[in-house]
Amino acid sequence: MSSLPSSSFPSAPVDVCVVGAGPTGLLLAGDLAAAGVRVVLLEKRVRESNLTRAFAVHARSLEMFDARGLAEKLLDTGLFLSSARLFGGARIDLSRLPSRFPGVLMTPQYEVERVLEERALALGAEFRRGCEVTGLRQDADGVDVDVREEDGAARRLRAAYVVGADGVRSAVRQALGMPFPGKSVLRSVMLADVRLATEPAEVPVAESGAAGFAFLVPFGDGWYRVIAWERGSDLPSDAPVDMENLRSVVHALFGTDYGMGDARWTSRFHSDERQVPRYREGRVFLAGDAAHVHSPAGGMGMNAGLQDSANLGWKLAAVLQGRAGETLLDSYHAERHPVGQMVLRVSHGIIRAALLGSPLARRLRDTAARAATVMPFATARGTGLVSGIGIDYPAPPGAHPMTGRRAPDLPLAETSDGPTRLYEALRAGTHVRVLPRGAKAEPEPGVTTVTRADALPLTLLVRPDGYVAEAVEDTGSSGRPGPGLLRASDAV
Numbered sequence: 001m002s003s004l005p006s007s008s009f010p011s012a013p014v015d016v017c018v019v020g021a022g023p024t025g026l027l028l029a030g031d032l033a034a035a036g037v038r039v040v041l042l043e044k045r046v047r048e049s050n051l052t053r054a055f056a057v058h059a060r061s062l063e064m065f066d067a068r069g070l071a072e073k074l075l076d077t078g079l080f081l082s083s084a085r086l087f088g089g090a091r092i093d094l095s096r097l098p099s100r101f102p103g104v105l106m107t108p109q110y111e112v113e114r115v116l117e118e119r120a121l122a123l124g125a126e127f128r129r130g131c132e133v134t135g136l137r138q139d140a141d142g143v144d145v146d147v148r149e150e151d152g153a154a155r156r157l158r159a160a161y162v163v164g165a166d167g168v169r170s171a172v173r174q175a176l177g178m179p180f181p182g183k184s185v186l187r188s189v190m191l192a193d194v195r196l197a198t199e200p201a202e203v204p205v206a207e208s209g210a211a212g213f214a215f216l217v218p219f220g221d222g223w224y225r226v227i228a229w230e231r232g233s234d235l236p237s238d239a240p241v242d243m244e245n246l247r248s249v250v251h252a253l254f255g256t257d258y259g260m261g262d263a264r265w266t267s268r269f270h271s272d273e274r275q276v277p278r279y280r281e282g283r284v285f286l287a288g289d290a291a292h293v294h295s296p297a298g299g300m301g302m303n304a305g306l307q308d309s310a311n312l313g314w315k316l317a318a319v320l321q322g323r324a325g326e327t328l329l330d331s332y333h334a335e336r337h338p339v340g341q342m343v344l345r346v347s348h349g350i351i352r353a354a355l356l357g358s359p360l361a362r363r364l365r366d367t368a369a370r371a372a373t374v375m376p377f378a379t380a381r382g383t384g385l386v387s388g389i390g391i392d393y394p395a396p397p398g399a400h401p402m403t404g405r406r407a408p409d410l411p412l413a414e415t416s417d418g419p420t421r422l423y424e425a426l427r428a429g430t431h432v433r434v435l436p437r438g439a440k441a442e443p444e445p446g447v448t449t450v451t452r453a454d455a456l457p458l459t460l461l462v463r464p465d466g467y468v469a470e471a472v473e474d475t476g477s478s479g480r481p482g483p484g485l486l487r488a489s490d491a492v
């Protein structure tokens with residue numbers, strides 16, 4: 001892993017300053033560096049953390065790793081699962097997700113960070129550890145960022161744009177005076193990484209009942225993450241986790257504690273549901289937990305942060321390089337704020353269902369969950385939202401129905417050394433124009449042109465983040481671009 005670079009603190013203005021080297025900041029810094037933008041990543045931690053909060057990487061995030069040539073590397077670090085067992089024995093089948101990755105990858109958050117950090121560094125992002133952002137001020141041309149270095153030295157950095165990816169207690173958000181409205185939803189949830197003498201028959205597995213709720217997830221290397229909440233417990237977040245107490249909650253819910261051994265790591269957390277009203281304030285943007293936070297139910301926080309970054313990176317690069325107007329940047333809030341709202345709603349629904357106190361309500365919930373998981377539409381809708389596969393962006397009335405949709409991984413016509421499918425073509429980091437089979441087009445600057453393998457008479461312009469900017473059918477119905485979606489004609 002990287003150590004603190006020896007170069008002096010940047011004295012000349014930079015294009016983008018990303019604050020926070022969690023998953024959100026690392027993906028963004030890598031995307032900006034890949035696009036040729038001068039990006040500085042400031043992280044207050046001196047060393048990388050070997051603790052993990054997140055462990056579930058959903059299908060849409062894996063598609064994004066694929067579009068950067070990183071999916072195989074990440075898949076090698078964990079366990080790919082295509083089903084999960086929910087409350088009351090309901091089983092959710094992910095194997096029919098319409099994705100190259102029909103399931104969920106269980107891997108520690110630090111592996112996600114490692115893969116993204118290696119890429120960002122290799123692409124030339126300037127990474128400075130031990131640099132805590134303490135304040136900022138913006139004017140018409142840029143942002144002054146106040147930084148405290150590890151030795152206490154105060155520094156100032158000038159950037160054209162700043163992105164606060166500095167987590168739930170975001171200093172960037174506070175410096176903007178941006179409210180973070182919401183409420184506390186969960187207290188005293190126990191976390192432990194343990195070995196189990198007996199493996200659960202199916203993993204991941206969740207149960208909730210009179211005792212509380214528990215969730216067991218394998219990391220794939222013999223260790224399991226246990227997340228458990230005991231009904232009525234109201235201990236502070238810094239109270240130590242009592243392993244006997246944890247075993248008894250798990251036993252009460254599953255009828256066994258699976259021979260739970262001692263923990264290599266324990267913690268408690270409490271969880272809030274909050275979202276900022278605006279993701280953009282002038283030249284400053286908020287992304288990831290700095291912009292939205294919710295309970296871990298559904299495992300969507302890190303995934304949503306990664307997708308915030310994938311949405312913002314190419315837009316910042318296009319504006320900085322003069323390929324699009326400033327207003328394109330407003331589409332970051334327009335597209336990602338509603339997704340953040342949805343994630344809060346879905347996670348809230350799951351946690352409410354897990355916390356139900358009355359036995360009758362729990363029986364009804366379990367029956368409803370079992371019924372829903374055998375209804376193809378309900379399953380597809382639920383898994384589509386949680387996995388990110390079903391998330392689309394708004395398109396204007398009259399636009400082709402594909403506009404704003406997630407582009408599927410279309411097979412492409414064979415060429416000697418070209419990409420064989422769309423997500424390989426997206427690795428160029430540009431828009432990709434997908435022509436019907438046999439069609440020809442003039443080369444466009446900043447656009448990679450490919451030809452689809454199937455016979456569908458549809459031309460697509462796919463954004464660098466894998467969403468459809470424009471769709472045109474041969475039948476004459478023309479696709480108009482959605483709000484904030486960069487059209488081919490905007491590319492100079």
Ligand SMILES: Cc1cc2nc3c(=O)[nH]c(=O)nc-3n(C[C@H](O)[C@H](O)[C@H](O)COP(=O)(O)OP(=O)(O)OC[C@H]3O[C@@H](n4cnc5c(N)ncnc54)[C@H](O)[C@@H]3O)c2cc1C
Pocket residue numbers: 019020021022023024025042043044045053054055056057109131132133134165166167168169170171172191269287288289290296298299300301302303304305
């Ligand atoms: C128990 C638990 C389980 C979870 N499981 C999942 C899951 O399975 N899947 C999922 O998608 N999500 C999950 N989450 C949520 C997930 O961990 C977060 O959403 C994710 O870490 C957010 O990433 P981020 O990069 O936005 O912020 P963070 O990971 O919080 O990173 C922010 C970074 O900014 C740095 N920083 C902070 N302040 C400053 C400053 N002033 N200056 C410089 N640097 C600063 C921090 O040191 C940190 O490195 C879980 C959360 C918990 C608590």
